[in-house]
Amino acid sequence: MNRKIFAILALSLIIAAPALAQAKHPSELKYPALKYDPPDPRAFKTVYAGGLRAYVQEDKSLPLFNITAIVNCGDLYVPKDKTGLGTVLGDQLIKGGTASRDGSAIEERIDFLGGSLSFMVGERAATLSLSVLSKDLDEGLATFFDVLRHPAFREEPLKLAKARFIEQLRQANDQPSQVLSREYERLLYGDNAVTWEPTKAAYEGISAADLKAFHAKYFSPRNVILAVSGDFDKAALKARIEKLAAGWKGGAPAFPALPKAFPSPEPGVYFIQKAINQGYISLGHLGLEDTNPDYFAVQVMNFILGGGGFTSRITTKVRSDEGLSYNQGSRFTVRWGLPGTFAGYVQTKSSTVGYAISLILAEFDRIRKQPVSDGELETAVNYYVESFADMFQSPQATMTTFANLEMTGKPADYYKTYLSKFKAVTKARIQEVAQKYVRPDQAAIMIVGDWEPCDKGGDKWPGPLDKLGKIHRVSLTDPMTGQEIK
DSSP: OHHHHHHHHHHHHHHHHHHHHHOSSGGGOOOOOOOOOOOOGGGTEEEOGGGOEEEEEEOTTSSEEEEEEEESOOGGGSOGGGTTHHHHHHHHHHHTOBSSSOHHHHHHHHHHTTOEEEEEEOSSOEEEEEEEEGGGHHHHHHHHHHHHHOBOOOHHHHHHHHHHHHHHHTTTTTOHHHHHHHHHHHHHHOSSTTTOOOOHHHHHHOOHHHHHHHHHHHOSGGGEEEEEEESSOHHHHHHHHHHHTTTOOOOOOOOOOOOOOOOOOOSEEEEEEOOOSEEEEEEEEEOOOTTSTTHHHHHHHHIIIIISGGGSHHIIIIIIITOOOSEEEEEEOOBTTBOOEEEEEEEEEGGGHHHHHHHHHHHHHHHHHSOOOHHHHHHHHHHHHHHGGGGGSSHHHHHHHHHHHHHTTOOTTTTTTHHHHHHTOOHHHHHHHHHHHOOGGGOEEEEEEOHHHHHHBOSSSBOOGGGGSOEEEOOOBOTTTOOBOO
16 A cells, blocks of 8 residues: 555656746746636426426436425515514424424434435525435435425424524524624615514414415425436436426415615714624625626625735735734625625724724725736636636536526526626726725724723724714614513
8 A cells, every 4th residue: 555655646746847847936836727617507407397497417426316496485575574484484394394204204214314304594595405325316305395395384393493493582682793794784774574583472473374375385386496416317307206296286476575775874883782892893885786797896806805815905904914803804795686785894802993994994995096906806806717616516516506597587698608707807897896886985884892992992093983983872672572672
């Protein structure tokens, strides 16, 4: 064995020797340009009986079978008086069992097979995923469709789930980072389904009948897209799926209208009192949708500003130069069908809260007014070019990417033009979108921390915080009741 290892190492050195001999420094090493052309999703699409769509790829490399059902439903479709239903549904679709088996029996059987079965509910998409050995394909697929089509939402597991979620409400205000995220979105989006939070009464009011009605409305063959890969014969799989989906009825449901009007919070400081020795901060405003033509240029711009880890300007200034934080940067979140948020963020000790905010605001201003460097642009664009293939790193990841592409209404050639749009970004475009989408004068600065030391500041930036704008004191609500804590 040792001889074989030494032989391999020696051969590797011989092959690498010419390149190493020519390079005097690692920075001089040259590599061929990375090129990856994604497959065409249309080559993998099929439509089963009843209008059930799927993206399917045979893969004989491993004896595995993978299937994911993406359902167009989620928290944003839940009525306000049933807030929390999506959370309960996500827990109970499997645990609540089916007409033929209880949830524990299903989970134990999947574990025995060495597989996995999971379900989750997001804002507008719910996903049920199964992975089993290909020898167990028939049993796994039957269980998958049984859970997908016939959940029973049994009373006992539902009762236990609601009690568990109610108990979690008691700790909802304990984590400053979670408080910040929740309240920052509430400030920017206002009162709508994006920000509604369940209460004890809301959870208690969710019944098995509510879950069954929601499931019946959204879980229909024309509202589901499958992503399938593994060791199987495609024609045989089609016959199996159509047999299991036989009699499954329902068209595309009527979806509730998404919010379109949002508040414009007054610029300034929004302070949430919490007796901790650090400040948790987000500052910014609403951003843009990922269907916006400026999306690609904004991503490159934000990578340079604060989204690019240690290479970004905010991290360099706040962490490397000033040593104020281990967690800082900027982000443009995106949502399907809604504008996302833009935020600079930092977590720092109380005495440097004001100073850290001032540094981030300065970086907001700089990227608007000064062109980025050639090196910054090259690094940012290369990041997106070189990470592009990650979405296609496995057959199942590829099929899921294509299913999500169709679910969100993007064109089939979306990824064919994806890289060219990043490569087309110029320094002038970065400055253009920075001036359009980074607006320091409209920034809402939200802070979770201890008021007195944060307001006092420190040597490099003595307070008060009102130097950053008008102070708004934000009162937390009691998660159990939804009422303001006095």
